[in-house]
Amino acid sequence: MDTTTIKNLFKLKSVPVETPKEEETQKTETDPNSESAEESRKRTYHESGYRDSSRTNGNHSTLSICLDAVYSKFQNEEKEMVEKQQKLKESYVNEQKNRETEIKALTVSQETKEEQLKNKNTEIENHQHTIENLKAEILDLPRNPEKYNVKATRGASTKFWIGTILLLPISLYLITFYISTSYSAFFKSFDAKSTVIQSVLDAQAWSKAWNEGAIEGAFVTLIPFVFLGLGFLIHMFSENKTRANYIKLGLLFVVTFIFDSILAYEIESKLYELNKTFNTPDFDIKIAFTKIQFWGIIFAGFIVYIIWGLVFDFVMKEHRDKDKIRNEQEIRQKKVEFFQEKINTLKSEIEEILAAIGNTKELIIKTRGRIEELQNIIDGVIIPTKDYALYASEYVQGWVTFIGEKIAVSRTEKQALIDSSIEMYKASLEKVGANSDNQNLVYLSSL
Template sequence: MITDLFKKNVATAPQQATTSQSQNNYSLKPQETYNHWGKRICAMVDGSSLTLKAYLQKRYIEMYQKQANNTALQAAERQKIQIQIDQKRNDIAYLDKQLNDSKQREQDVKDEISKLDDDERELKSKVYEVNKEAKIKLILGLVILLPLTLYLFLFYSSTFYSAFFKDFGANANVLNSMFDAEALKKALEASVTELAFVLCAPIIFMGLGFSLHFFAIQKSWTKYVKMGAILVITFVFDAILAYMIGKHLHEMAVIIGTASLDSKYGFSEAVSDINTWAVIFCGFIVYIIWGVVFDMAMSAYSQLDLNREKSKQIDAKKEKLKADIKREQQEQNNLNVQIKDNINAIAELTMILRKTVIIQKPSIKLEMTNFFTGWTTQMNVLGMSQADQDGANDIFEKTVKTLLN
C-alpha cells in the first residue's frame, strides 16, 4: 500500500525531473535541513500544490521505509510499548487493591449501621427513662426563668406606660419610671385600649426572646444573621423607650427648675445621660439573660427523654456513616473508570504491538512540518496570494491527517 502510494504520486512530479541530474536537484542534499529543502523545492516548482502533496507523501514513504528497515528502532519501540503495557497492568493491580479496600470499608460501615439499627430498636422497646442531668437543668432553668419573666413583665409594662402615657410629677425619677406598680391600674382607668397596649409590651419582648431560641436551634449559618437582627431590634426598641423616659424626666426638671430653660434633650444629651443607659441595661441585659435561660430550659426539656436523646445521637451517627458510604461509592466509581481506561489503553497498545511495523509518528510529522514551513516561507518570497497559501495549508493538513492517523 505504501509502495503504491509512492508510485501514484511520483507521477505528479515535474516533467523536468526525468534525467538523473534533475532528480538529484529535487532530492534532499547532504547536510541540507528539511526547512531549506522545502524552500528550494517550492522555488523550483513555483509553489505548485500538486508538487507539495507529492513531496509530502514522498517524505512520509521515505521515513516510513527507513524506520521499518531499522531493526534496532523496531526492537526499541516494541520494548517501549511492552513497558507501557506492563505499567498499565501494574496500575490496574494497584487500582484493584484500592477498589477492594474501598468495598471492605463500605461493608464495615454498613455493618456498623446495622448494629446501630439494632440498638435503636432496643431503645424504642424500653420504657420511658428520664435524663437526670436534663431534668436538673430544666428545674434550674424554670426556677431562674419565673422571676426573670415577672421582672420583665413589670419592667416593660412600666416603661411602656411611662414612655407613652404617664404624667410625670415633681417626684418623678428613673426608678419609678421603670418600675411603676400602678402602671396597669392607671392604664385600665384610662381605657381598655391603653391597658391592652401596655400589656402587649412584655409579650413583644418575650416573643423576641423566643425567636432567639427558635433561630439558635436551626442548622443553617443564616441563623447568626437572624439572631443578630433580633438583638439589634431589641436594643433599638429599648433605646427608644430609654430616650422617651429620659426626655420626660428632662422636661420635668426644666419645669421644677432643676434644669435651665434653654437646655435641650437631643441624641447627644441622651447618650451622655446616665438615666438613658440605666433604662437600656435594666431591660436589655435582663432580656439577654432571659433568652439564654429560656434556651437552656427548652434544650433541657427536649433532652428529658433519655431514650429519645440516645436515639437522636444514633440517628446523627447513622447520617454520618451514610455520608461515608456515599464517599466510598464515589471513590469506587472513580477507580472503576481508571481501571477501564487502563484496560482500553492496554488493548490499544497490544494492537500496535501486533503490527508488522511500528513507526514514530511524531518524528515523521516533525520533518513534514519543517518541510512545509520552508515551503510557505518561499511562497511569501514568491509573492503568492493568501488564497494560494491557504490552499497549500489545507493540502498539508489533509495529507498529514491521512498519512499519520
C-alpha cells in the first residue's frame, strides 16, 4: 500500500466552522508564509508518526499513548500561538462584554423595581395610617363634632333617643286629652252627678262618639292630629330665625290657646248650667275666667301642647345633628373603602414587582454564571477540533506509512495492523472530543 492510498483513508471532510475560524482559514490560504508553515507543521507530525511507529514496530497498543502525547504537543503549540488564541477567543470576549453590559442593565432594572417596591410599600403605609385616622374620626365624631367642623351638638344621638322616648307618651296624652275634651265639649250630655274630671276625661269618649255617628267619631278621632300638626309647624317656623316666622309662631300659640279656651269654656258652661238656679246669672266669659276648672282644662291641654312642640323641635334638631354626624361618618367610611381598594391594588402590583425582581435576579445569576464560563474559556486554551483532527491524521498516516513500507509481514497481518491503528485513531478523537460530529466546535482545555 503506497503513501497516497494511505493518506486518502484519513482525508477529512471540509466542514464550515465559526466565522473567526473561516477568516483564519482564508488568511492561511492567501498568505504564502502561513501556508508554508502549515505544510511544515503537517510534515513534522507525519514524520513524528513515522518515527514513533518505527520505534514500536507499528504496535497499535502503544498508538493510544503516542496519540495522547500528540494531543499534549498540539495543545502546547496552540497555547503558544497567542494571536491565533486571541482570534479564537474574540467571540467569547465579545460575548462576555455583552453579558456584562446585560448585567448592568438588569441591575439597573432591579434597582428601579426595588425603588418602585419601596415607594408602593410607603404608599400602603400612608394609606393604612389614613384609614386608621378615618376610623378614629368615625368613632370620635359623635363625641366631638366641633373638632371636625361639624355643626352639631355633642351627644346628639343620645339626646335624640331620650327626646323620642319622651315624645311618645306626651303624644299619647295629647291624643287622649283632645279626644275626651272635644267629645265632652261638643257632643256629651252632662248630668248632675258629673264631676270636672269625669267631664274632661271620659274613658269611653272615642267609642261613644262613633256610636253617635260617623261625623262625631271622625271629628274626635282627627282633632288631636290638628294640634300635633300645629306643634309640627312650631318646629318648622323655629328653624329659620326670621321676623315673619316669629310672627307666625306667635299666631300659632294664640290660635291654640283660643281653641283650648273654647273647649274649656264649653265644658265649664255645661257644668255651670247643671248647678244654675233662678238667681244665678247666665254663664259668660267673665264667669269662666273666675273658674279654676276653666284654667285647669286650658293648661292641661295648652301647656302640654307647648311642651310637645318644644320636645318635637328638640328631637328634630338632634335628629338633624345626628344626620350631620352620620353623613360625616359615611363620608369617612367611603374614604376608608376607597383607600382599602387602593391598598389592594398596590398589593397586587407589589406581587407583580416581586415576581419581576425574582426573575431579574435569576437572570443575573445565570448571566454571571455564563460570564464565569466565558472567563474560564478565555483563561484556558482553545483547541480547534478540525485542526487537531487534521494534524492527528498526519501523525497516524506517518504511523501507517511505516507499517506499509517497512514491516515485513503478510498482507493480511499488515492490513490488520493498519485497521487497528485506524480504530485507535478514531477512539483517540472521541476521547479528546475531536470526533467528526464535533468538527464545527472547539475543544476547551483549562491548563
